[in-house]
Amino acid sequence: MYAMATFAVLVALGIALVRAFLGPTVFDRVLAVNSVGTKTVLLIALLGFLMGRPEFLDIAIAYALINFIGVVAVLKFVKYGDFAHSGEELGGER
Amino acid sequence: MGATAIVVLRLRSLFAVVMLSGIYSFLAASMFVALDAVDVAFTEAAVGAGISTVLMLATLALTGSRERIPVHTPPLPLLVVLVTGAALIYATFDMPAFGDPAAPANLHVAPRYLGDSGHEIGIPNVVTSVLASYRGYDTLGEVTVIFTAGVAVMLLLGGRRGQDAGRKRGDDDAGDAV
Numbered sequence: 420m421y422a423m424a425t426f427a428v429l430v431a432l433g434i435a436l437v438r439a440f441l442g443p444t445v446f447d448r449v450l451a452v453n454s455v456g457t458k459t460v461l462l463i464a465l466l467g468f469l470m471g472r473p474e475f476l477d478i479a480i481a482y483a484l485i486n487f488i489g490v491v492a493v494l495k496f497v498k499y500g501d502f503a504h505s506g507e508e509l510g511g512e513r
Numbered sequence: 514m515g516a517t518a519i520v521v522l523r524l525r526s527l528f529a530v531v532m533l534s535g536i537y538s539f540l541a542a543s544m545f546v547a548l549d550a551v552d553v554a555f556t557e558a559a560v561g562a563g564i565s566t567v568l569m570l571a572t573l574a575l576t577g578s579r580e581r582i583p584v585h586t587p588p589l590p591l592l593v594v595l596v597t598g599a600a601l602i603y604a605t606f607d608m609p610a611f612g613d614p615a616a617p618a619n620l621h622v623a624p625r626y627l628g629d630s631g632h633e634i635g636i637p638n639v640v641t642s643v644l645a646s647y648r649g650y651d652t653l654g655e656v657t658v659i660f661t662a663g664v665a666v667m668l669l670l671g672g673r674r675g676q677d678a679g680r681k682r683g684d685d686d687a688g689d690a691v
């Protein structure tokens with residue numbers, strides 16, 4: 420069962436990769452990166468159970484946090500053009 | 514991973530390249546986990562997908578986000594790269610097999626580390642006792658190098674801001690005097 424789930428996640432990873440390669444707009448690629456990160460988290464968790472080492476779950480959780488921070492940073496960059504904005508001055512002088 | 518690397522090379526939109534390099538890091542991290550090198554995978558994900566993506570985006574904010582199309586595609590560098598790669602792959606044929614217990618690296622000091630470090634050093638984790646005790650001077654040197662690099666970066670970045678602030682204050686003072 421774990422092997423089947425791993426295979427399914429790998430297929431989904433491939434589809435997300437195709438979208439990242441082709442993606443005409445920036446947001447396609449951002450979404451693809453987020454999706455690949457999520458698939459990686461799932462893959463690591465599944466591999467942990469597949470190889471009989473469920474401790475990998477902790478690592479998967481840490482990956483999820485890294486993925487979240489990365490996507491937030493990227494989206495902030497896309498919206499404001501740099502990282503110096505606090506986000507509260509929406510519709511400010513820029 | 515190979516497909517990702519090729520697409521990174523062919524794309525000219527640097528933003529997409531940054532995104533794809535993040536994907537590459539995640540794929541490399543999954544590969545390291547599959548090879549049972551969890552700590553390496555962790556570093557790869559944290560540095561490659563997390564910090565370096567943010568740093569490269571911050572660089573993009575300062576520079577343009579399009580790459581110039583190269584005017585020449587010389588075949589000589591490609592030849593050099595191919596020859597070097599072939600030589601490296603040829604050299605791997607002399608290496609012992611993966612996980613070979615009779616490999617030289619597994620016979621020299623590794624048995625002593627594995628067998629005796631528990632009561633010689635008193636730390637249950639073998640890697641920690643190797644890094645912190647058997648190679649203590651080496652680790653001290655590395656920490657010194659990283660500390661020096663950090664101090665240099667802080668001097669470069671913080672010093673300039675201090676000068677700017679001083680100049681601005683000076684301007685303000687001059688304005689007040691007038």
